[in-house]
Each structure stands twice: as C-alpha cells, then as structure tokens.
Amino acid sequence: MKIHEYQGKEILRKYNVPTPLGGVAFSVDEAVKVAQSIGGSSTSLTTGSSTSLTTGSSTSLTTGSSTPFTMWVVKAQIHAGGRGKGGGVKVAKSLDEVRQLASQILGMRLITHQTGPEGKIVKRLLIEQGISIAKELYVGITLDRAKSQNVVMASTEGGVEIEKVAAETPEKILKETVNPSIGFKDFQARKLAFGLGLSGDTLKNAVKFFLALYRAYEESDASLAEINPLVITTDGQVLALDAKMNFDDNALFRHPDILEMRDLDEEEPLEIEASKYNLNYIKLDGNVGCMVNGAGLAMATMDIIKLAGGEPANFLDVGGGANVETVSNGFKIILSDKNVKAVLINIFGGIVRCDRVANGVIEAAKQVNVTLPVVVRLDGTNAKEAREILANSGLNFAVASSFEDAAHKVTQAIKN
Amino acid sequence: MSILVDKSTRLVVQGITGGEGTFHTHQMIDYGTKVIAGVTPGKGGLVYNGSDQYPFKKPVPVFNTVADAVKNEGANTSIIFVPAGFAAEAIMEAAEAGIKLIVAITEGIPARDMVKVYEYLQRTGTRMIGPNCPGIISPGKCKVGIMPGFIHKPGTVGIISRSGTLTYEAVWQVTQLGLGQSTCIGIGGDPIIGTRFIDALKLFKDDDGTEAVIMIGEIGGTAEEEAADYIKKNFKKPVIGFIAGRTAPPGRRMGHAGAIISGGKGTAAEKMVAMKKAGIHVVESPALIGEMVKKVLGKKVSKKSKKLEGKSKK
Numbered sequence: 001m002k003i004h005e006y007q008g009k010e011i012l013r014k015y016n017v018p019t020p021l022g023g024v025a026f027s028v029d030e031a032v033k034v035a036q037s038i039g040g041s042s043t044s045l046t047t048g049s050s051t052s053l054t055t056g057s058s059t060s061l062t063t064g065s066s067t068p069f070t071m072w073v074v075k076a077q078i079h080a081g082g083r084g085k086g087g088g089v090k091v092a093k094s095l096d097e098v099r100q101l102a103s104q105i106l107g108m109r110l111i112t113h114q115t116g117p118e119g120k121i122v123k124r125l126l127i128e129q130g131i132s133i134a135k136e137l138y139v140g141i142t143l144d145r146a147k148s149q150n151v152v153m154a155s156t157e158g159g160v161e162i163e164k165v166a167a168e169t170p171e172k173i174l175k176e177t178v179n180p181s182i183g184f185k186d187f188q189a190r191k192l193a194f195g196l197g198l199s200g201d202t203l204k205n206a207v208k209f210f211l212a213l214y215r216a217y218e219e220s221d222a223s224l225a226e227i228n229p230l231v232i233t234t235d236g237q238v239l240a241l242d243a244k245m246n247f248d249d250n251a252l253f254r255h256p257d258i259l260e261m262r263d264l265d266e267e268e269p270l271e272i273e274a275s276k277y278n279l280n281y282i283k284l285d286g287n288v289g290c291m292v293n294g295a296g297l298a299m300a301t302m303d304i305i306k307l308a309g310g311e312p313a314n315f316l317d318v319g320g321g322a323n324v325e326t327v328s329n330g331f332k333i334i335l336s337d338k339n340v341k342a343v344l345i346n347i348f349g350g351i352v353r354c355d356r357v358a359n360g361v362i363e364a365a366k367q368v369n370v371t372l373p374v375v376v377r378l379d380g381t382n383a384k385e386a387r388e389i390l391a392n393s394g395l396n397f398a399v400a401s402s403f404e405d406a407a408h409k410v411t412q413a414i415k416n
Numbered sequence: 417m418s419i420l421v422d423k424s425t426r427l428v429v430q431g432i433t434g435g436e437g438t439f440h441t442h443q444m445i446d447y448g449t450k451v452i453a454g455v456t457p458g459k460g461g462l463v464y465n466g467s468d469q470y471p472f473k474k475p476v477p478v479f480n481t482v483a484d485a486v487k488n489e490g491a492n493t494s495i496i497f498v499p500a501g502f503a504a505e506a507i508m509e510a511a512e513a514g515i516k517l518i519v520a521i522t523e524g525i526p527a528r529d530m531v532k533v534y535e536y537l538q539r540t541g542t543r544m545i546g547p548n549c550p551g552i553i554s555p556g557k558c559k560v561g562i563m564p565g566f567i568h569k570p571g572t573v574g575i576i577s578r579s580g581t582l583t584y585e586a587v588w589q590v591t592q593l594g595l596g597q598s599t600c601i602g603i604g605g606d607p608i609i610g611t612r613f614i615d616a617l618k619l620f621k622d623d624d625g626t627e628a629v630i631m632i633g634e635i636g637g638t639a640e641e642e643a644a645d646y647i648k649k650n651f652k653k654p655v656i657g658f659i660a661g662r663t664a665p666p667g668r669r670m671g672h673a674g675a676i677i678s679g680g681k682g683t684a685a686e687k688m689v690a691m692k693k694a695g696i697h698v699v700e701s702p703a704l705i706g707e708m709v710k711k712v713l714g715k716k717v718s719k720k721s722k723k724l725e726g727k728s729k730k
Contacts, residue, residue, distance in 0.1 A: 114667075143527055145637040145674070148534040148608045163679045180535045221528050250500065250673060251526035280671050284663070295605060295671025296579020296634055299660035300702035303684075306663045307701050315664070317671045348581045348588070350564030351443070379588060381564065403585065404703035 001247045003261045004077040006126040008225075008243035011258070015216035017209060019240045022128030024077070031102035034127040035072045035095055070094070071130025074101040076122040079266040081161075081244075082112030088122060091130060098127065123265055131239060136229035137196055138162055139210060141217045150178040152214060154192040158229035184214040198232075205238040213240075220258060221251035270336055277329040279318060286311025288410055289334035289343040293322050293352075301346045301407075308407035310414060313340045322347050322357050328364035335370065342373045342413040344406055347380075354378040354386035362393045373398065373413040377406035417625025418554030418599040419574070419616075420517055420543070421493065425558045428453040428485040428515070430506045431497035432464060432478060436521075440497065440562050442470035447559040453485035454478045482513040493517045495551065495560050503547065504529035511542040518610070519560045520547035527673075530608040537610060544610025548672065550580040550602035561602065563587075571596020573709055574620040576613055577632035578605050578639075578672070582660060582702065586630055589706025595713070598626040605672025607636070613643035621651055628654045628713055630705060631696065633687055635661035636675045640687040644694035654712045657696040658705055659684040 003011075006024040013019055021038040025031035076088030083089050088110045092098040102125055111119035136158035144151040155173045157165045165172055174195040176188040189210040193203045209230070217225040224246040231241045252259050264272055274281030280295065284302075288310040292298035295317045302312035314334060318326045327345075334340055347357050357378055365374065377400035378386045390399045398413065400406035427444070431437040432454025445451050453476065454464055460480030466472035479485045482494065494515045498506040503522040510518045518537075525547050537544055545552055551561015555568035567584055569591045577583040583602050590597060601616050603609055613631060620626045629651075633640040640659065647655055662684035664670050666677040677683050691698050699708045 143531070143607055145607045145639075146642065149531060163681075166679075180531045218528065221526055223527065248527045248673075249669070250524045251528060253501065254526070282665070282668050282670065284665065292581075294579065294581025295675065296577070296582035296632070296660050297585060299634060299664055299670055299675070300579075300582050300585070300658075302663040303660060304701055304703060312663055315668075315670055348584050350567065350581070350584050351562070380567065380584065402703060404701065407703075 001249055001252060001258070001262060002079045002266070003245055003247070003258070004079065004124060004126075004263065005075065005243050006077055006124070007261045008245040009240065011220055011245060012213070012216055012240055012243055015212050015219070017212045017216055017240055018205075018238060019243065020128045020131050022126055025102065025125045025127055026123065028099055028102045028106060031074065031106070031125050031127050032095055032099050035092070035098040038127070038129050039070070039072065039095075072098050073128045073130055074098060074105055075126040075128065076105050076108070076110050077124035077126055078110055078115070078120045078122060079263070080112050080114035080120060082114055083110065086110050086112040088112075102127070120266075131231060131241060132234040133231045133241075134234045135232040136241075137232065138165075138228045139192075139213065139230045140224070140226040140228065141214060141222070142224045144177060147177055149180065150184075150217070152176045152178065152184060152188070152192065152210065154196055154210070156196055158231070162226075162228060178214070184211065186211065200236070202232055202236045202238065205236065209238045220245070221248045221255060222246065223248045270333055273336070274316075274333045277326075277333070279316060279326065279329060279333060281333055282315040283337065284312055284314050285339070286313045287339050287341045287414055289313045289316075289337065289340040290346065291316050291318055291327065291330045291334060291343065292346045293318055293348060297346065297348060301344065304403065304407040305344065305410065308411045310407070310411035313337055322352060322360060324360040324363045324367075327360050328367045331364055331368040331370055335368065335372065340372065342375065342410050343370070344410040345374065345376045346403070346406060347378050349378055349380035349383065349386070351381075353381045355382040355389060358386035358389040362390070362395060365395055365397075371396070373410075375400055375406050375410040375413060377403060379403070417623050418557060419619040419623050419626075420545075420599065420601070421552050421554050421558040421560050423557050425493045425560065426450050426452045426489065426491050427560060428455060428482060428489070428491035428494045429476070429497065430455045430482065430494055430510065432456055432476065433459055433462075434497055437497040438467050439470050441476065442466050442472055443562075443565070444559050445473050447565040449558050449560060451476055453489040453491050455480070455482050455485055457481070460484065482510045482515065486513045486515065491515065493560060494519065496520045496522055496547075498522060500524035500526070504533050507533050507544060508536055511537055511540040516542065518542060518544045519549070519551050520544060520604075520610070521549065521551060521562055522546075523548040525606070527608060530606065534608055534610070545601060546604040546606075546609060548606045549604030549609070550583060552599065552601045554599045555597050563600070563602070567591055568600065569596035572598055572625060572627040574598050574623070574626040574629040575600040575632070576616040576620075576629065577602055578634050578674070579632060579660065582632055585702065586632055586658075586705045590630070590709055593706045593710050595706075595709060598623060605634070605674050607674040612639050614639070614646045617643060617646060617651055621653070626653065628656065628709060630709060631655055631657045631691075632705075633657065633659045634672070634675050635659070635664050635670065635677050635684050635687075636672075636682040638682065641690040644690040644696060647696060648694035655696045656705060656708045656712060657691045657698045658702055659687045659691070659698075660702065
C-alpha cells in the first residue's frame with residue numbers, strides 16, 4: 001500500500017525522525033491556516049491545530065527552526081514522483097503567496113513521468129516550513145530479495161532518481177545489510193554517515209536519523225522507506241525533506257492506523273470495486289478482458305493475448321474456486337470497462353472440475369447478461385464434458401480447444 | 417528418480433483439522449502420500465478421520481506439537497496450512513523439531529516475519545519450499561502440496577515454477593505429449609522463499625532421473641537471472657524457460673507479493689535476455705512449453721493420449 005508524503009512524515013515523527021514542520025490542507029483556507037500555525041512564534045507551534053503538529057513529538061518541533069520564518073513550501077500530495085518537475089511543488093514568501101499557490105495547485109491536473117499522460121487531480125496539499133539547505137543526500141530502506149534481508153542504502157547523490165544513480169554510478173550507493181537476529185546496529189549507521197563524508201554534530205544527527213528511520217520502517221512493516229532528499233540544513237540539522245513509504249499488504253492486518261491512510265482517490269475505481277468482491281484485478285489499457293484462475297496463469301494469459309495480436313484490458317485472478325459468484329463478479333468488473341470488446345476466460349480446472357466451472361460460467365453469463373463475445377478455454381479435470389456443456393448452452397460462447405487457440409479466437413472476435 | 421519427496425517421505429500436516437488442511441490431507445492420502453501425523457495445538461490425542469465430505473482412507477493421529485509428531489511417528493517432512501498470522505511460528509516450530517523439509521502453502525505471510533524465518537532456517541539447516549506455493553510432487557510416489565495429482569505422470573522432466581496454475585498448465589502440456597515429470601516444485605510467489613530456482617537446479621543436477629528442466633519464472637526480483645548465471649556455468653542438462661508478465665505494468669503487484677517490477681528492475685524482458693544468453697530454451701508463448709521440451713529431448717512421442725495416465729498410481 002502507498003501513502004502520501006504528509007502521512008509518511010506523520011509516521012516518521014512518531015519514531016522521532018526529524019522532518020520539517022508542516023501539515024496537510026484540503027482547502028486553500030486550510031493551507032493558509034497551516035502556514036500561519038507553523039510560521040509563527042514557538043508558542044503557536046505547540047498550539048498548532050493541524051493533526052500532524054499535535055501528533056508530532058517534541059523532538060520534531062525542536063528540529064524545525066524555532067525562530068519565525070517567512071518561507072513556506074506548498075507541495076501537491078499525489079501518489080507519484082516527479083511532482084516538482086510537473087509544477088506541483090512551489091515556494092511561497094508570504095501568506096498571500098501561500099494562498100495564491102495553494103489555489104493554483106489544489107485541483108490542478110498534475111502530470112509527471114509516473115502519472116501517465118492523463119495526470120492526477122491534486123486534492124491535498126502539504127504546507128511546510130521552508131528549509132535552508134546546505135546539502136542534499138539520499139537514504140532508503142527496502143528488502144534485498146537476493147539476500148532475504150533488509151538493506152539500508154545511502155548516497156551523496158540526493159534529490160535525483162536513485163535508479164539512475166544505481167545504473168550509472170553504483171559505487172556512489174553505500175549499503176548496509178541488516179541481519180535480523182541482531183538488527184540495524186549503531187556501527188552500521190556510523191559507517192553510512194562517515195561514508196557520506198559527514199562529521200561533528202551533523203554526523204551524530206545523521207546516525208540518530210538512520211537508526212530512527214530503520215525503527216520506523218521495521219515496526220510499521222514498511223516495504224520501502226525512502227528519504228530523497230535527506231537534507232543537511234545550513235545549521236547542521238538532518239531532516240527528511242521528502243518521505244516515501246510503502247507498506248507490505250500482507251502485514252496491514254497489524255496496522256489499522258496505516259490502513260486508514262488509504263486514499264481511494266488514488267486508486268482506479270474499478271479496482272476498488274473488484275477489491276470489494278475479493279477479486280485481484282488490475283486495469284490495463286487494452287480491449288481484451290480476461291478472467292483466469294491463478295496469478296501466474298493470469299499473467300501468462302495477458303502475454304499470450306498480446307502475442308496473438310490483441311491487447312489485454314486487465315489482470316484478473318478469480319482464485320482457485322471459479323464458482324458462479326466469483327465468475328459473475330468478474331464479468332461485472334470486466335464489462336464495466338468500456339474499452340473491452342471481447343472476453344477470454346481461461347481456467348485450469350485441477351481440483352475444481354471443469355464441468356462445474358462451465359456451469360458456473362453459463363449461470364454467471366446469464367445473471368450478468370453478457371452480450372460481448374466470450375471465448376472460454378477450460379482444461380484439466382473433465383474438460384471434454386465442460387466443452388460440451390458450453391457448446392450446448394445456447395449462449396454466445398466460443399469454446400477454445402487449447403491455450404493458443406483461445407488467444408487466437410479472442411483476437412479474431414475483436415477484429416470482427 | 418526424483419528429488420526431495422518420494423516413498424520415504426513421512427509427512428506431518430500442520431493445521432490438519434482446518435478446512436484446507438482436511439481437504440488436502442484427504443487428497444494427499446488418496447495420491448499415496450504417507451501422511452503419518454497432524455498437528456493442531458489443543459487437539460493432541462485425537463485420531464482424525466477427516467470430515468464427512470472428505471473422509472480419510474486411513475486415520476491420522478493428531479499431536480499438540482510438531483516435536484511430538486517427530487518423536488512418536490518419525491515425521492521427516494511437514495506441510496503447513498496454518499493461517500498467515502501464525503504461519504511463521506509454525507515454520508520455526510517444525511524446524512526446531514528437526515523436520516528436514518518444510519512445505520509452506522500459506523499465502524500472505526508478512527515479509528518482516530519471513531526475514532526472521534529465513535535467518536532461522538539458515539541456522540537449523542532446514543530446507544523450506546514456499547511459502548505461497550502449491551508444494552512439491554514426485555509423480556507416482558509422493559505429493560506434498562495442493563496440486564491436482566492426476567495431471568502428472570512419472571517421467572524425466574523436472575519442473576520449477578513460481579506459480580501455481582501456470583505450473584499445472586506446463587505439467588499438463590508435458591503429460592499430454594506423452595512425457596512425464598521426475599519432480600515438480602512450486603517454489604512460491606513471495607519475495608522471500610526458502611528454495612529458489614538455483615537451489616532446485618542444484619538438486620536436479622545430481623538427479624539421474626531428470627533429463628531436462630522446465631523453469632517458469634515471472635516478473636520481480638532477480639532470481640531468474642541468478643539461476644541463468646548458474647546454469648551457464650554449472651548445469652549441463654537442457655533447460656526450457658518461460659517468464660510470465662511481459663505485459664505487466666511497472667510498479668503493480670500482479671497477484672503474487674513478489675511479482676512486481678520496482679525501480680525499473682525485474683522485467684520479463686531482462687530475465688528472458690539473461691536466460692537466452694545462458695543457453696536456456698526460452699519460449700515466448702506459454703502454450704509452447706511442452707512442445708519445446710519435446711523438441712529439446714528429441715523424442716518421438718505419440719499424439720495426445722486420451723487416457724489420463726497419471727491416474728494409474730504405482
């Protein structure tokens with residue numbers, strides 16, 4: 001699961017990871033209010049009204065500049081990178097300017113390299129204290145799958161895409177692998193901080209920062225905690241200027257607070273609908289809908305549609321069962337996608353018999369009143385009987401004799 | 417011949433009295449697997465006959481702990497149907513009790529738990545297959561998993577796959593062409609798994625009963641690339657490969673927790689290139705896996721036999 005930057009920073013503050021002062025705003029007025037509350041004297045900080053301020057620990061408040069400041073950053077909150085380049089991050093030098101920029105960014109269609117050409121409408125803003133930056137660094141924590149251990153990565157190349165650094169100058173990424181039986185140790189944090197060329201108080205601050213960040217990552221069951229840039233301020237503070245946190249979906253049952261941070265505006269409406277039916281559905285741009293049992297076979301089915309000259313409209317794994325209920329829900333979701341011109345059902349009946357699946361498919365097609373061409377390929381237990389049942393159903397089914405035949409039949413159906 | 421499971425396998429089922437545990441124990445006993453014990457904490461002493469719907473051919477004694485199952489029945493292999501929140505514990509319990517091979521079927525175990533499990537298993541020297549996998553089968557000998565038994569047929573093709581139903585698809589293609597399998601391992605779709613392609617390949621390398629290996633990968637991670645590198649240097653038997661997910665969008669988890677292209681890494685294209693470079697016979701279409709095996713082995717095989725030969729158990 002992904003969350004917004006401001007939510008990531010709320011979590012980080014709970015673990016004493018220093019972040020700039022700031023708070024979320026859903027309207028222009030709120031944006032000005034947040035700017036006022038964080039920009040005033042230190043007394044107004046403690047009475048700050050935004051939730052992030054009140055949940056922030058005293059450390060996070062003191063790491064921000066305690067003297068009044070006159071610079072704010074207005075940041076669009078969408079689940080995509082490249083917001084600055086797309087015009088979603090602006091600096092304001094007065095409250096009037098905060099108002100002006102907030103009204104400009106709120107509601108805008110923000111297009112970045114990660115949003116696709118259609119972009120995303122900005123509905124939330126993060127208003128933050130402007131920071132006087134001396135240096136931009138990088139720190140990120142994720143699972144190293146090859147080692148089956150977490151890895152903490154740091155680099156002097158902050159503020160740029162880390163994938164690019166990894167590809168072009170991998171030696172500039174320092175790595176510390178975390179042995180789960182001892183955890184992420186102080187000496188490892190020191191190795192990283194020294195490796196980044198830090199010294200004095202800044203080094204101590206960075207070590208504390210890394211240890212706190214690791215705790216936040218570990219205890220919140222994150223799959224990614226990335227701070228890019230990690231900044232050294234002109235007065236030697238170490239701050240998370242940005243925060244990207246993703247979470248392990250399998251562990252969300254342990255974190256109802258994080259689950260509440262889910263923003264449905266960031267998700268495809270059809271995918272939200274599918275998740276209500278417990279279906280694993282991902283929308284794509286093609287015109288051949290597909291319904292498959294099992295994730296690997298579902299991916300392979302998408303691939304074979306493409307090879308046959310079609311374009312898959314979705315990934316949909318209906319699970320092992322493939323009964324009337326799951327299949328009719330699957331039909332509903334697929335047919336809600338107006339790009340879909342034909343549907344391919346590919347079920348490998350192992351323990352579930354194909355004749356049962358065939359009856360389920362027929363029942364579901366009647367219930368949902370499917371009018372588009374449907375190609376069905378059933379293989380496995382009782383496949384022959386299943387094909388006969390489908391052929392005699394009186395419905396608009398094309399029955400495929402093999403996996404390949406199914407892909408050809410469905411792409412043919414689109415051309416007709 | 418075969419690897420890891422055969423007639424000497426003495427299986428304990430962890431979570432035997434649950435719905436999944438009951439159904440698949442019934443299926444495994446029917447296939448001929450020696451299910452010698454079950455574990456459900458608090459139900460020790462029960463002699464379990466299955467449910468009304470899925471009665472066992474042979475009753476199975478239930479124990480409170482895996483250690484008891486090892487001590488009393490000599491269990492050497494375990495299969496885990498315990499729910500995700502408790503599965504990590506169940507795996508470690510089995511390892512601590514001295515089980516040599518753990519097959520974890522459970523889907524949805526948090527990665528944080530698995531990091532610890534993985535480390536623990538390194539210390540105990542226990543092999544784990546999965547989690548989030550269909551299990552392992554040596555056709556005609558032993559099935560420790562949830563795969564449909566009848567699609568398999570004893571033979572000389574080894575299969576290693578990250579998927580469930582896609583594996584069945586490949587197995588079925590091989591069987592229908594008149595060939596059979598030595599052992600099929602579903603290694604699982606999670607980012608942290610106990611047995612990777614490379615580990616399974618090492619076992620197939622030394623198995624006289626395996627003439628060729630099918631390797632079915634998917635997007636995410638670099639396990640296929642590592643296996644390709646190993647094959648290039650050390651593996652002489654022919655390998656047939658397929659990678660699922662060339663049409664998958666980046667940054668999206670395609671069903672399996674581990675099937676995700678992140679940071680531009682783990683694409684199907686990269687994996688296919690690495691595999692081809694290593695001399696693996698990579699097929700573009702998942703429908704052609706079986707035919708490629710046949711071509712590579714150069715065997716004259718009769719057309720689709722209508723008989724489901726896997727049904728005849730040995």
